[in-house]
Amino acid sequence: MSAKKTIKRTPVAQQERFFARFNLGQRWEHALLFLSVTVLLLTGLPQKYRDMSWSQDLLSTPERLDLIRQIHHIAAIVLTLEAIYHIGRAIYLMARRKMSADMFPNMQDIHDAWHMLQYLLFLRKDKPAFGKYNFEQKVTYWFLFFGLALMGISGFIIWFPVQFTQFLPGGVVPASKMAHSTEAVVAGIFILIWHFYHVHIERLNLSIFTGRLTEDEMRKFHAKEYERVTGQPASKPDDK
C-alpha cells in the first residue's frame, strides 16, 4: 500500500539489489499486531480453558486470574488502537485517492489460485507469476482482518456486557462469548498453519521486519511486480 520505490544501492561485490516492500509504519504495525495477538492468545487461552487443570495450575490464585485479565485487556486496547490507526490510515489514503489496490482481492487472485492448485496437483509445470501481494498473502491479511474485527467486537461486548445490552439485544452476549472463544482458536490455528508455513517453512520471509526483498526473492515470488518495477523480465536466461 506504500508508494513503490526502488532502493538503489551502490553496487557491492554481488551487486545485490533490494526492493522496498513494507514501510517503517507498516513494520511497526506488524510488530504491534504480533505482540498484542501473542499476549492476547497467551492470556486468553487459559481463560477459555479454565475448566482444564493446566489452566488452573497456571491461574493458581484468584489474583492471578485478575492479573491475566488485566493484561488481556491492556493488550486488547493496544490492538484496538492499532486497528483504528490501520483503518483510519486506509480511509485517509482512500479519501486522497492514494490508496494502493495491491491488497484488495481481484479476479486475478482467483485465476492465480486455480493456476496454483493445478501446479500443486502436478497438472501444470509453472507457478503463477504474482504481483506485489499474492493470493496467499491476501488470504492471510483478510482472514485476520475479519477475524480480528470479530474478536474486537465480541471482546468488547463480553468486557462490557451490561453497557452493550442497554441498546443491543441480550442474545449478543452469549453469542459474543462463543464467537470470541472459538474465533481465537480458529485464528490461532490459521496463523500456525498458514502464515507460519508461508513465511518460515516455504521460505524464510523476513521482509515484514527488514522492509525489503532481495532481487532473487522478487523475481521468484513476485515476478509480475518485478517486471512492473524494473521493466525487465523476471526470468533470467540461465533459468529453466
Next chain:
Amino acid sequence: MKTRTPYRQMPWLIFAGIVVLFVSLFATIPANARPPMQETEKYCLSCHGNSSLSMTLPSGEKLSLYVSQDQLDHSVHSSKGIECEACHNNISTYPHPEQKYATKRELSLNYYQTCEKCHSANYAKAQDSMHAQSALAGNENAPVCTDCHGHHDTQKPDEPRSLVSETCSKCHGGIVDIYKQSVHGEALLSEDNPDVPVCTDCHGVHNIQDARTDQFRVESPELCARCHADKALMDKYGLSSDVYSIYKRSWHGVDISVYKARWGTVWHDSAVCTDCHGVHDMRKTNDPASKVNPANLLTACQKCHPTAGPNWVDAWTGHNEVSLERTPILFYVDKFYTSFTPFILWACIIYVLLQIIHSIVDRVRSTLS
C-alpha cells in the same frame, strides 16, 4: 353304635402332644436368640409412673420425674426391650445415688452421651456437625441427640418424612416456614411426596454443616444436581435433567467449578442455583412468585448486575441448549463455527499439505536428476 371313650382317643392325644413338643422345640430357638426381656421398666414406673413425682434442681427449675407408660409404649426402644437402665446407667438401685445436675439442660447434656453406646457411628458424625461446633463455642442450647430424637418417646425420625422439618422447625422455625411455601415443601406437606428433599437431604443428617461457608456455596450446585440431574426422577415431573450440565458450561458454572476445584475457601459471587432460585423458597418457574419467573428474572439478575437493563435477561440462555427459537443469535454463531469455519480451515490445511507434498517431490526430483 360305638361310644367314644377317653381310652380310644388316648393315642391321638399322645401324638398331638409329641407334635406340640416337637414344634415348640424349634419355636423356642428364635425366642432364645432375642435379648432377654428387661423387667426394669415396670419396676421403675412403680414410682415414676406417678405424675406428680418431681424434684427441684439447684437452679430452681422443677424437674418432673414422671414417665408415662404411654410414652414408653410409643418409643422405638421400649418395644425392643431396651429399658430404663440402658440409658440411666448410673442408676441401678433404690435409693438412687445422688444426682448432681444443676440445671435441666445439664442433665440432658449428660444423658445424651449414653446414645453413643449403641449409635456410635451417628454419634461420631454428630460430633463433627455445626451443632457440635456451636456447643463447643459455649452454646449449651446447641442441639444434642435427644433434642431432635426425643428421649423417653424416641420415634423413627422420618415417619412421616414431614416429621423431619417439624423437628428442625423447633429451632429453625422461620426457615421451615419459608420451606413450606416452596415447591419442595408444598409437595411434602400436601402429598407426602417421597422425592422432594426435606431439610436433612440437603443439609445432611448428623454431620450437618454450616451452610453459609464458601465450601458449602461452591458445592451446592452438586447438591441440587443429585436430584435435578437424575433423568428418571426429572422425567417423572416433566423437568429437564440437563439443567446442571448446561449450568456447568455457563459463565457462572465454570467460575464456580474452578473455585470449587482450587479455591474452595475463597468466597465467590458467581451465581449458584440458590442465588437465582432462592435458598429455601424455590418455586416452579411458572409460579408468579418464583424469583426466576420471566416477569421477575430481571430483578434476579440485578441482584448481582445492578445496572443491567431489560435486554439483559436474554443474555442468560437459561438452562437450554442452543436453539433457533430461544437464542437465534447464538444459533447462527454456532452454525457459523460448526460449518463455515471448519470448511475454511480444512481448505487451508489441505492447501498447505499440497504445498508441502509438492516441495518434497521437487526436492526428491532435483536430487535424483
